[in-house]
Amino acid sequence: MSELNTNVVENQLVKERASQRYKDGFVTDIESVTIPPGLNEDTIRLISKKKKEPEWLLEYRLNAYRHWLTMPTPDWAKLNVPEIDFQAISYYSSPQTKAENAPKSLDEVDPRILETYEKLGVPLHERERLAGVVAVDAVFDSVSVGTTFRKELAEVGVIFCSFSEAVQDHPEIVKKYLSTVVSARDNYFAALNAAVFSDGSFVYIPEGVRCPMELSTYFRINANHTGQFERTLIVAEAGSHVSYLEGCTAPMRDENQLHAAVVELVAMDDATIKYSTVQNWYPGDENGKGGIYNFVTKRGNCLGRNSKISWTQVETGSAITWKYPSCILRGDNSSGEFYSVALTNNYQQADTGTKMIHIGENTKSTIISKGISVGKSQNSYRGIVRVAKSADNARNFSQCDSLLIGKECGAHTFPYTESANMTATLEHEATTSKISDDQMNYCLQRGIPEEEAISLIVDGFCKQVFKELPMEFAVEAKALLDVSLEGAIG
């Protein structure tokens, strides 16, 4: 498709998408089995039992829980987090049809759930889609309700299934890698996740395999008074390649719901993992009521030589975002990338960024962060680039740009660098700008109305990040920005 045609398709999709403020805010009316609110060791035993987990995993959970009890809530981020009552949250909720026996195939999934995903634009059938085939794992509240294209993937040896299934079917891989990147004691929310995690995705790419299609997980919170605590593990063996996408939405509710996920990536020699997120959790209303608290720990380990992990995120949702997708560059010549667009509007708060830990020689990292603050929101970039003594010739390039729209919002940048090796090259660029009157006047004089002009300028501001996304996701991302920018001009 030519660039021009692509743009046209994009525009149509963008218009459709932008026609409603938070179009994914509906609730699916379905009976669910939700365990009573409250958190103690029995809750954890119950979750583990529901999942028919082996003893070692229950022990892992309990240890994490006991450690979590000793930890203080983190307060170093530039966020105003109301106290969370962990006893008021239900830690497990699944659609009833799924409660006891998991459906064997997509045909057995409750039609109301299939309809939900259809409505969200994530069809769970295996019809080929125009812009390329994408395999989907659909996580609905605490469980995975179905994963598409498993057979096709299995033919090349790729395992793509829910985390719970992986525990049953591939315990040796799970046991080998679980918590090797994010320890159960890593931080407050990671420890909580280790204790109560329910479902998530599991990906294993065998040696030398280039995954034949994009893999994606679509997280949906539906039930109320619940939290979602998913856990994702992706292992790419030597010389393999995978591109993985995740999307997330939730109903519009006045309550705040907690989402505390952990994602671990492991890349062996010459392996590449590309991980893209379009996060659109319900952000709360224009007065700051409701919305998801998104406290997520994502980290990749470039274990092998020449391995590469690339994070791309577009964060438009959530009332509060606390998220730092990071890379540990252990293998020599390995590289890490972080491309981020975070947009906050109304009373949203985001404190997001990355950590690049250089350990191997000739390791390389790139950080491109674009923060857009609108309304009364606060948007912070927080990042650290650490070069260990062993990391000869490490290189980092960081660019953090902030765009302010309106007078009541804030943008903040907290870049930290620590280098223990004289041969390291670290570059940092940062800008804070406003959409200038000159830019606006120029657009207006060409006949482009104000709202369209803002969208155009913001799109341009984010270009470096959008071009890292697979096309379909780039379209989604641009549309989301347009929706989130609504009301940006008084």
Added chain:
Amino acid sequence: MLEIKDIYAKAGDKEILKNLNLSVKPGEVHAIMGPNGSGKSTMGNLLAGMPHVTATSGSVTYQGKDLLQMEPEDRAAEGVFLAFQYPVEIPGVNNMYFLRTAYNAQRKHRGEENLDSASFLRMVKEKIKQLHMSDDLLKRPVNVGFSGGEKKRNEVFQMAVLEPNLAIMDETDSGLDIDALRVVADGVNQLRSPDRSFVIITHYQRLLDYIEPDFVHVLVDGQIVKSGTKKLALELEEQGYGWLED
């Protein structure tokens, strides 16, 4: 086409235009000359509806409508084009995408359907060829990293695509070398037509060697103090503006 009557206008807090009068008929090319600070750019900005310029009295009628009551984007859609003295950079937005957004926004205003992408691309490529400009102008972000000459050429290119009824060119010739000047002038000459009028703001007579104006006006201290034909521009070239100021 355009009727400016007894206009007084401020740029910011400062009164710049003082009793300005000008009448432009379809197909005419008017050159506005005058010393620095005489109000030439303010006049262009007033016509385009740039927010920092406000009329305090007088009227501007464009195609029978009260131009001063119209929003800047509506003026654009009704065919008023301003080639900026300092074209603005918009990082990350490619020129063609920008132009298509503008083109279709203007069509929408007029109640017309969007032009489909293939036809737009064909049209744009045709125009750029006619103007002897390079295709890569289309792919680059709007004015980012453009040389002064490229920026001015881009203004002329945008004008060619948007096909305005009234084109105001604010010192489009300043800072151009002779080759760039020719390209710009050639572009304007190609666009001359019985229905299209030009107001060309310039410091120098030399542009008028390439674009032959129907009228030349001298603006001093916010009003037109002398009008004439091309000959007036040549006199100004020889004698400067001093003899017209008191």
